[in-house]
Amino acid sequence: MTSEPSLTSRRKMLATSVGVIGAALAALTVWPFWRFLNPQAGSAQAQTVTIDRSQIEVGAAHFFEFRGHAAVLVQPAPGQFAAFSAVCTHLGCIVTWRAQEQIFFCPCHAGRFSPDGRVVGGPPPRPLPSYPVTVTGDQIRIG
Amino acid sequence: MGLKQRAFDWLDLRLGVRDILQQNLTHYLLPRNINVWYTLGATLLVLFSLQFITGIFLLVYYIPNTEQAFASVQRIMNDIPYGWLVRFLHATGSNVVILVLFLHMLSTLYMAAYKRPREITWIFGFLIFLVSLAMSLTGYLLPWSQLSYWATTVATESAGATPVIGEAMIHFLRGGPAVGEFTLGRFFALHVMGLPLIFALLAGGHLFCVRRIGVSRPPFGPDYLPEAPGTSFHHTDHSGGIPFFPNYVVKDLMVIAFFLTLLAAGAFFAPQLSLPPEAFEPADPFRTPPGIKPEWYFLAAYQLLRILPNEFLGLVVQGGAVAFLLFLPFIDRGPERRPGRRPLFLGLFIVGLAGFLILTVWGYLS
Ligand code: HEM
Numbered sequence: 466m467t468s469e470p471s472l473t474s475r476r477k478m479l480a481t482s483v484g485v486i487g488a489a490l491a492a493l494t495v496w497p498f499w500r501f502l503n504p505q506a507g508s509a510q511a512q513t514v515t516i517d518r519s520q521i522e523v524g525a526a527h528f529f530e531f532r533g534h535a536a537v538l539v540q541p542a543p544g545q546f547a548a549f550s551a552v553c554t555h556l557g558c559i560v561t562w563r564a565q566e567q568i569f570f571c572p573c574h575a576g577r578f579s580p581d582g583r584v585v586g587g588p589p590p591r592p593l594p595s596y597p598v599t600v601t602g603d604q605i606r607i608g
Numbered sequence: 609m610g611l612k613q614r615a616f617d618w619l620d621l622r623l624g625v626r627d628i629l630q631q632n633l634t635h636y637l638l639p640r641n642i643n644v645w646y647t648l649g650a651t652l653l654v655l656f657s658l659q660f661i662t663g664i665f666l667l668v669y670y671i672p673n674t675e676q677a678f679a680s681v682q683r684i685m686n687d688i689p690y691g692w693l694v695r696f697l698h699a700t701g702s703n704v705v706i707l708v709l710f711l712h713m714l715s716t717l718y719m720a721a722y723k724r725p726r727e728i729t730w731i732f733g734f735l736i737f738l739v740s741l742a743m744s745l746t747g748y749l750l751p752w753s754q755l756s757y758w759a760t761t762v763a764t765e766s767a768g769a770t771p772v773i774g775e776a777m778i779h780f781l782r783g784g785p786a787v788g789e790f791t792l793g794r795f796f797a798l799h800v801m802g803l804p805l806i807f808a809l810l811a812g813g814h815l816f817c818v819r820r821i822g823v824s825r826p827p828f829g830p831d832y833l834p835e836a837p838g839t840s841f842h843h844t845d846h847s848g849g850i851p852f853f854p855n856y857v858v859k860d861l862m863v864i865a866f867f868l869t870l871l872a873a874g875a876f877f878a879p880q881l882s883l884p885p886e887a888f889e890p891a892d893p894f895r896t897p898p899g900i901k902p903e904w905y906f907l908a909a910y911q912l913l914r915i916l917p918n919e920f921l922g923l924v925v926q927g928g929a930v931a932f933l934l935f936l937p938f939i940d941r942g943p944e945r946r947p948g949r950r951p952l953f954l955g956l957f958i959v960g961l962a963g964f965l966i967l968t969v970w971g972y973l974s
Pocket residue numbers: 656659660662663664666667670681695698699702705706740741743744745747748749750751799800804883887
C-alpha cells in the first residue's frame with residue numbers, strides 16, 4: 466500500500482506545497498525584521514544638502530554629513546566649488562584639508578589627494594568620489 | 609544516496625542522531641487518551657521564544673533612560689521600519705503568554721498532574737508563572753509613558769501595606785521614595801537580563817522533569833486507574849500509545865497556529881487592548897491620569913486589596929494563595945486524580961476559579 470506510485474507522488478506534492486508555503490511565510494516573517502535592522506536603507510539616495518556661501522572661504526574646506534557619510538566642500542579659486550566624499554578610498558579614514566599645501570591628507574597612512582580628488586600620493590587606490598555642486602546666489606547645493 | 613542522506617549518516621555516526629530522534633519523536637509514545645490540553649507547553653515554548661526575539665529586537669533601539677526612553681519607543685513606533693510590528697507583537701505577546709500560562713496551569717491543576725511523582729515539575733512551573741508576572745511588571749515600566757509610570761507607582765505602593773518594613777520595601781523596589789530613574793534602571797536590568805536568566809534556568813528544570821518522568825496519563829475514561837506509588841524511580845511510559853511524531857506534533861502545531869493567529873489578530877487589529885491611550889503620553893510625575901488600573905491579570909489581586917477592610921489582610925490572603933498553590937503537591941497527597949472522585953478539590957477548584965474571574969471583572973468595571 467505504501468509504495469503505490471500515485472501515493473508517493475501525492476506525498477511529494479504535499480511535501481512540496483508545505484515547503485513552498487512555509488518558505489513564503491518564513492520570508493514574509495523575516496522581511497520586517499530585516500528592514501527593522503536597516504532603518505536607513507533606500508532613504509539615502511534622494512538627499513541633497515544646501516550650504517551657505519559664507520561658511521566657506523577661498524582656499525578653505527567645509528566638512529558636512531552627506532548621505533550618511535562625511536563629505537567635504539572646497540573652494541580652490543573664488544566662485545569655483547567642488548564636493549567630495551571625505552572617506553579615504555584606502556581603508557576608510559576621514560581625510561583632512563591642508564590649507565597651506567592645498568591637498569587632502571589622510572591621517573591613517575599618509576594618503577594624499579589633490580583639490581579635484583585625484584590621488585597624488587600614498588596607498589589610496591582610487592580618487593575621492595565627487596558630487597555635483599550647483600550654486601544659486603548665496604546657496605551651494607550638493608547632490 | 610542523496611546529499612541529505614549522507615549528511616544525516618555523517619552526523620548519526622558521530623552523535624547517534626537517529627537514536628535521539630527515534631527516542632524523542634517516533635518511539636516517544638503518549639497515552640492513548642491524551643487530550644488537547646497537553647499542547648499548551650509546546651505553545652508556551654513558541655510564544656516565549658517570540659517574546660525573546662522581539663525583545664532583543666526592541667533592545668536595538670530602546671534607550672533605558674528617563675529622558676530618552678519615551679522618545680526612543682516613539683521612534684521605534686514611527687521611524688524604524690516595522691518597529692510598530694515588533695513592539696505590538698511584544699506587547700500583545702506578553703498578554704497571550706500570560707493567558708496560555710493560566711490555561712496550562714489550570715489544566716494541569718484540574719487533571720492533578722502535580723501529584724507524585726510530578727511535584728518538582730509543578731514547583732518549577734509555578735515559579736515560571738511568578739517570574740513571567742514579574743517580567744510583565746518590569747517591562748511595563750520601560751516605555752516611560754503615563755501608563756507605565758502610574759501603573760508601576762500603584763503596584764509598588766501596595767507593598768507598603770506590609771507592617772513595619774512596608775516603607776522600606778517600597779523604597780527598595782523603587783530605588784528611592786518615588787518611581788524615577790533608579791526604578792527604570794533596576795526594572796530594565798531585571799526585565800532584559802535578570803529575569804530571563806532565571807526564566808531559562810527554571811524552564812530547563814521544568815522540561816527536564818517533564819521528559820525524565822514522562823507525561824501523565826489523563827485521569828479520564830473507563831480504564832483509568834490511579835498509579836500506585838512506587839518505591840523506586842519509574843519513567844512513565846505508555847506502551848501501545850500514540851507516537852509523538854507525527855500524530856501529536858500535528859495537534860501541537862494546530863494549537864500553536866491558533867494562538868499565533870490570536871496574537872496576530874491582537875497585534876494587527878486591536879493593539880489598543882495592550883496599549884491604551886495613556887501609553888502614548890510621556891510620563892509626568894506631577895499628574896496622575898484618572899482611573900489608572902493594572903493589567904488584566906493583576907486586576908483580581910488589585911480588587912481584593914480594595915474590598916478587604918485592611919490592606920495588610922489583603923496581602924496576607926494573596927501571599928497565602930500563592931504559597932498554597934506553590935506547595936499544593938505536598939498538601940494534596942492522595943493518589944486519586946479523577947476529578948469526579950475528589951469533591952473537595954473540585955469544589956475548591958470551581959470556587960477559586962470563579963472567585964478569580966469575578967474579582968477580575970469587578971476590578972475592571974469599578
Ligand atoms: C529576553 C527577553 C525579553 C527582552 C530582551 C525584553 C525587552 C523589552 C523591552 C526593551 C521593552 C521596552 C520597549 C517597549 O515597551 O516596547 C519591553 C517591554 C515589555 N515587555 Fe519585554 N522583553 C523580554 C521578555 C518579555 C516577557 C517574557 C514578557 C512577558 C511575559 C515581557 C513583557 C513586556 C511588557 C508587558 C512590556 C511593555 C510593553 C509596552 O508597553 O510596549 N517581556 N521588553
